[in-house]
Amino acid sequence: MVKVLLFGKLRDVAGWRERLYDPPPATLCELRAMLCADDPALAAALGARGVQAAVDRVLARGDAELGANCEVAFMPAMSGG
Amino acid sequence: MIRLVDRPFEPGAMLSDFCARRAETGAVASFVGIARRGDGGGLELEAYPGFTEATIGAFADAAKERFNLHDVTVIHRIGRVAPGEAIVLVLTASAHRREAFEACDYLMDYLKSRAPLWKKEHGPDGARWVEPSARDLGDVARWD
Numbered sequence: 001m002v003k004v005l006l007f008g009k010l011r012d013v014a015g016w017r018e019r020l021y022d023p024p025p026a027t028l029c030e031l032r033a034m035l036c037a038d039d040p041a042l043a044a045a046l047g048a049r050g051v052q053a054a055v056d057r058v059l060a061r062g063d064a065e066l067g068a069n070c071e072v073a074f075m076p077a078m079s080g081g
Numbered sequence: 082m083i084r085l086v087d088r089p090f091e092p093g094a095m096l097s098d099f100c101a102r103r104a105e106t107g108a109v110a111s112f113v114g115i116a117r118r119g120d121g122g123g124l125e126l127e128a129y130p131g132f133t134e135a136t137i138g139a140f141a142d143a144a145k146e147r148f149n150l151h152d153v154t155v156i157h158r159i160g161r162v163a164p165g166e167a168i169v170l171v172l173t174a175s176a177h178r179r180e181a182f183e184a185c186d187y188l189m190d191y192l193k194s195r196a197p198l199w200k201k202e203h204g205p206d207g208a209r210w211v212e213p214s215a216r217d218l219g220d221v222a223r224w225d
Contacts, residue, residue, distance in 0.1 A: 007127060008199030008210055057131060057135070073129055075129065075199075076199065078198060078213070079193065081169050081193040081196075
């Protein structure tokens with residue numbers, strides 16, 4: 001099972017903050033493709049400049065493997081301060 | 082100290098406390114970011130609990146090393162922030178002023194575009210998510 005978290009604009013676009021997928025896709029790339037296939041608006045937002053992903057709270061690239069019980073966060077361009 | 086807080090804080094009190102009981106420190110620099118009054122309805126800040134503090138903490142540690150700081154504090158608001166309230170406080174302590182000033186500048190450039198925080202502005206025409214401006218991205222690139 002993978003827990004997917006969306007932050008900032010991504011959450012507003014998708015209309016959800018957290019979802020569970022079971023069984024989990026094998027890689028971050030596959031998870032992303034699945035999310036994009038489900039929701040074209042989210043697909044566009046995930047493709048925007050500055051979007052990053054973290055697997056179990058570590059920044060990750062597309063080929064990152066997803067473990068049995070992992071947490072994946074998709075984060076839009078960051079803006080604190 | 083890295084802290085995310087969900088209610089207003091008093092920057093002056095934190096600065097006084099930060100300056101107290103220091104032996105080697107000859108310089109403390111501070112920066113306070115404030116939610117502009119304008120005609121807006123304030124801000125909303127979102128964090129990724131745990132990840133946000135850890136990420137800012139790792140960056141503060143790097144700043145400490147790079148600028149020979151004695152200490153660093155970052156306080157950042159999350160949740161709703163009303164116009165006029167402090168959003169962020171950065172405090173840096175070093176032996177001499179240059180390092181303290183530069184580290185404060187460096188940490189703020191980082192917080193504006195690389196810290197895992199997301200800011201929504203509430204204005205008269207509705208709400209919009211803020212993204213780093215070209216200037217913000219240029220500012221942080223100065224340090225790479």
